[in-house]
Amino acid sequence: MLVNRWEKPLILERDGLRVTITSTEEGVNWLAHEPGQANQAWQHAWQTCRAVHEGRLPAEEARSAVLLAAANRRH
Numbered sequence: 001m002l003v004n005r006w007e008k009p010l011i012l013e014r015d016g017l018r019v020t021i022t023s024t025e026e027g028v029n030w031l032a033h034e035p036g037q038a039n040q041a042w043q044h045a046w047q048t049c050r051a052v053h054e055g056r057l058p059a060e061e062a063r064s065a066v067l068l069a070a071a072n073r074r075h
Contacts, residue, residue: 004052004059012070024052024059027066036073045069 004024012019012030021027028049036042048065051057 004062006059006063008063010063010067010070021066024049024062027062028053031066031069034069034073039069039072041065041069041072 005022006024009020009022010027012021019030021030027045031037031042031046031049034042037046045062045065045068048057049062052059052062
């Protein structure tokens with residue numbers, strides 16, 4: 001399976017939990033377990049990750065989209 005690694009991993013922290021995401025595929029997994037999937041930033045991140053996985057966008061596009069979704073998530 002092709003894995004789309006990012007140059008710099010995302011490190012997300014909330015409520016004492018630290019999550020490190022290093023690829024588009026890990027980003028999809030994180031998104032799948034996040035609440036607020038109706039959120040526009042979440043939907044954009046999901047679609048962007050899918051496009052990267054399908055080879056239509058560079059991997060760093062997914063990193064930016066997941067970072068935006070993380071910043072807009074509900075606590």
